[in-house]
Amino acid sequence: MKTIRIGNGQGFWGDNVDAPVRLLRGGEVDYIGMDYLAEVTLSIMMRQKLKDPNKGYATDFVDFIGQVLPELKERGVKVLSNAGGLNPHACREKIFELAREQGVENLKVGVVEGDDLTDRLTELVEAGHEMRNMDTDEPLAPLLEKVSSANAYIGAAPVVEALAQGADIVLCGRVTDTALALAPMIHEFGWSADDWDRLSAGTIAGHILECGPQCTGGNFTRWWEVPDLWNVGYPIVEAKEDGTFTVTKHEGTGGLVTVDTVSEQLLYEMGNPEEYLTPDVTADFSSIQLEQDGPDRVHVSGIRGSKNTPFLKVSASYLAGFKSSGTLTVTGPRAVDKARLCAEIVWKRLERAGVTFEPEHREEELVGVDACLPGVFPAPSDPPEVVLRLGVRDRDYDKVMRFGKELAPLVTAGPPGVTGFAGGRPKPQRVVAYWPALLAREEVEAHISVSVEEV
DSSP states (O other), X not given: OOEEEEEEEESSXXXXXXXXXXXXXXXXXXXXXXXXXXXXXXXXXXXXXXXXXXXXXXXXXXXXXXXXXXXXXXXXXXXXXXXXXXXXHHHHHHHHXXXXXXXXXXXXXXXXXXXXXXXXXXXXXXXXXXXXXXXXXXXXXXXXXXXXXXEEOBOSHHHHHHHHTTOSEEEESSBOTTHHHHHHHHHHHOOOTTOHHHHHHHHHHHXXXXXGGGGTTTTOTTGGGOTTGGGBOOOEEEEETTSOEEEEOOTTOBSOOOHHHHHHHHTTTOSOTTOEEOSSXXXXXXXXXXXXXXXXXXXXXXXXXXXXXXXXXEXXXXXXXXXEEXXXXXXXXXXXXXXXXXXXXXXXXXXXXXXXXXXXXXXXXXETTTSSSTTTSOOOSSOSEEEEEEEEEESOHHHHHHHTXXXXXXXXXSOTTEEOOOSSSOOOXXXXXXXXXXXXXXXXXXTOOEEEEEO
């Protein structure tokens, strides 16, 4: 039975920059998927593009291609990525520049578009698509002027089309993370658009891969059992035509691939395990059968799926005011009491200056006492040091700016033992809020285009 090897070299923008190079050169692989987009990443790309119309994509991806382009072409390894972000054409042109500089001929780069709805939002709302917030049920219309980005999650179909046209590299915007693994399976095995069980299997394979080493020992509960985590191997799926697959990694790399490491990744971002919704299929995670198939090899089988939904998810972001935060280290006897006094001093001095924040818009944390897991573990009664973190948010820029002027005075006008103030006064930053919504599938699919060019 035909088998293809699909690796994942990036789990997010900011992941280990050496990982995809090591994945390519560490052994046999047919496809490399690279996932750069989290929900807020597109907002960051939008700000970059507004400053420079030639930006708006993941620059780390171009750096990777620059290191390995002749090798990719020679070995026939195809790369699929959502690194195109909000400007896949500019990203492709950078890759073509690299090809010309390195003498790589006949390079085909596909571009998948259609996910960016930002310029169509007013038209869609006026046509009756309310795009209500999936958490609050509020309609999007009152916030239209504040929206900075809006992107629909597109499935694997256009990526498959780009591969069918011979693309060596496929650049996408907001396709689903799982599509980067599912698309090459559909392309190689010829799965039909309603083969729900196999599409579900490919989707689950993509879900296991999408966070990179989280399935090979990274972020693992029993972290002390993971060998050579510094050299963790990024994951590879050996996929077969019947929908079964094996999760593994290159020999000679660190990390661990076991039923437990794969199971933990399967639970990542999980809602209803029987109805994991994607543009391609509704996957049933409760049907998954895992079996250890040798060292660092987990066989996955038995997966079932059902028809996809008539809607696509839209990930939008909007500007919701400003925020600022700062930290101080408080040391010595009664450090906790002194840190709490520092916080009280800041709030009272701000109030005296006529600056107040709603209780839900100000944050006070004692890192080292109970900031991350309050109530889960007993807090130390008198630690010798604690980090005080204070934060605020508000729609008024000047109020947030004024907050930043109250931390430094604590060094001399607060209790003793206050240190660690560095980097100057904290400055206000824009708050980019998340808006998840649903949109009728046909409103997005009608605007998908794929182009493939040669150098």
